[in-house]
Amino acid sequence: MAGQHRRKAARILATATAALTVAALAGCAGGSGEVNSDYGFATADQEDGSTITVWVDAAREPVAKAFEEANPDVPISIETYDGNAGGSGSFQTKVALFDQSGEGWPDVVFSTQTNDASWAAKETNGVQAFAAPLNKGYFSDDFLAGFTDGANDPMTVDGSVYGLRNDLAPVVLWYNQKLLDEFGYEIPTTWEEYEAMGEKLAAEHPGYILGSIGDSFVGTYVYYWGAQAPIFALDGNTFSSDFDDPHSVAMTELLDGMAANGTLVQDSVFSAPFVENYSDKIVAMPGPAWYAGALFQNPDSVNAEPGTFGAADPLYWEGEDEVTGNVGGGVWYASSHSKNLDAVETFLEFATSSEESAELNSGLPAYDEAASTWLDAQAESAFFAGDFKAAVQKAAGSVWGGWGFPSFSPETAYAAVVVPALAEGKTIADVVPEWQEQILNEAQVQGYTVE
Structure with a gap:
């Protein structure tokens, strides 16, 4: 070293x-x-x-x-x-x-x-x-x-x-090649195509899904960040949360529609019910690169057969920038007090x-040499369908820069407001005002100027 x-x-x-x-x-x-x-x-x-x-x-x-x-x-x-x-x-x-x-x-x-x-x-x-x-x-x-x-x-x-940074966590579109072939579907490339697939899937193959909105990190980072929705923005010490932006409104409508037709479920992707009920029914699902090991290669989770799943380029709005969200990517800190x-x-x-x-x-x-080692190992294993390496590399360079990094997490407000509302049969649109208020209150408590 x-x-x-x-x-x-x-x-x-x-x-x-x-x-x-x-x-x-x-x-x-x-x-x-x-x-x-x-x-x-x-x-x-x-x-x-x-x-x-x-x-x-x-x-x-x-x-x-x-x-x-x-x-x-x-x-x-x-x-x-x-x-x-x-x-x-x-x-x-x-x-x-x-x-x-x-x-x-x-x-x-x-x-x-x-x-x-x-x-x-x-x-x-x-x-x-x-x-x-x-x-x-x-x-x-x-x-x-x-x-x-x-x-x-x-x-x-x-x-x-x-x-x-320990790892990068750009969002890609995970897809089940075997189910796509069986159903005769193409991999969606835009949010609009993803939404249309949800309508088609619900009508033709009820019970099969395109993801979950039951995790706070999915609802915020995967969908709203990936949609360029400025609900968590920071400029200096000024924090803002805009749910009226067209990107925010469009994503809320997309999620509510797909939740209503059953192609988005409420179970956490890490929960036993999700693994038991949906492991073999995931047709496609946007999610971070680390789903590779955490879900698809994890014997305690989806534990897919080799060649079943692949990673495709991130979804984006038709005619707009090809950007994506990011889910964490852990960080190592050194203590200034260390002896x-x-x-x-x-x-x-x-x-x-x-x-x-x-x-x-x-x-x-996040370290380039280590990333090459990891990507090459994934490619050599032939576990994933398609060009896994190209999709992950594109996503890593396409993270939308409009998301903020204040001293609090967007996950807490989603978990406190949206998750229980969905469980009660409400839509995300029903609780957007309460959700936004919760985010802004957290920003104020943390000392930010709120717009």
């Missing part, structure tokens, strides 16, 4: 000759009060060989264990948590408690959310920001340049990169760029 060979001895301690005193940081908890010129932030006194604590969700635990096996000389304590899934806020809540006590911070944290940098990069009540800036000397420019263009943009604040930053660096390089991590990733790695 490059991190193991980069002036390690000189970077063990923030010495007086390698640091600049910054009065504004002198009282910050967890740091030395001096900016280490090698790292670009105030570091804690370094303890070479000390154990690093790494927080991961269950899906990333194998990567952490692979690192432990490959680096027996690096002491590591692996702890699992919910990964901040669904915008739970657990990451921020736990860090706030450590900020109050002035100790206990983990060295590395994985989060499923791409918006944590909005708070993790900020000093809180005089305590240095949890997330360490990574492009001020901590990681080499060559290493950072290895990430896919734009991959780390959501974690970039005022020119500083505060997190490393073993060299070990943290070694771990993060392994987790994001190594061949081992690429092989364990369920989705498209």
Whole structure:
């Protein structure tokens, strides 16, 4: 690993000759009060060989264990948590408690959310920001340049990169080649064709589906983001949510229509009922690239037969930009309070760029070399029908840039308002005002100026 060979001895301690005193940081908890010129932030006194604590969700635990096996000389304590899934806020809540006590911070944290940098990069009540800036000397420019263009943009604040993207999660159109052949259907390329397929499928093959709207990440990121619906937009500190935009209205109507004819269901794609009732009835379904491993190759989920499913180019509105949504793509954060930053660096390089991590990733790695390894492995396995690699690569470069990354998740409002409304037999259109109000209230609570 490059991190193991980069002036390690000189970077063990923030010495007086390698640091600049910054009065504004002198009282910050967890740091030395001096900016280490090698790292670009105030570091804690370094303890070479000390154990690093790494927080991961269950899906990333194998990567952490692979690192432990490959680096027996690096002491590591692996702890699992919910990964901040669904915008739970657990990451921020736990860090706030450590900020109050002035100790206990983990060295590395994985989060499923791409918006944590909005708070993790900020000093809180005089305590240095949890997330360490990574492009001020901590990681080499060559290493950072290895990430896919734009991959780390959501974690970039005022020119500083505060997190490393684990994987890209662009939305593609998953399709069941065997069912399409059996029914004589073509792969839809636009939202309009997708909607028309829903009407045709409902009439000719009731019980077969084109997806689910029962997950908060699907309703928001897959459909509304993919539709260029500006319901979650951020400009500086100004947040806006426009459900009257034609793209927003059209997507709401599409979802309500397909839910009414039964081609969109309410079961979570990760639920037992979905797996039991619909695994062999999915004709097509827009979803993130990581469905590859999380659903279709997962023995506890859809567990499809090789050659059944393929990935096609993302859906778009006819005559408009060919863009798509994005569902997460986890992020690795390094703690600015860590006492073993060299070990943290070694771990993060392994987790994001190594061949081992690429092989364990369920989705498209954000690091280019790892992405190539992953895509080639998928192609060589011949598990997916069609040109899987081309579709995923196109989607990765087509994510719509109008979606915002504030300090809260769009998933919480969808889960609180839309999901229970659907269960009660209401339409999305019925609760749009309440849904929008919930989003705007969350923005206000977080301190944003609301339009």
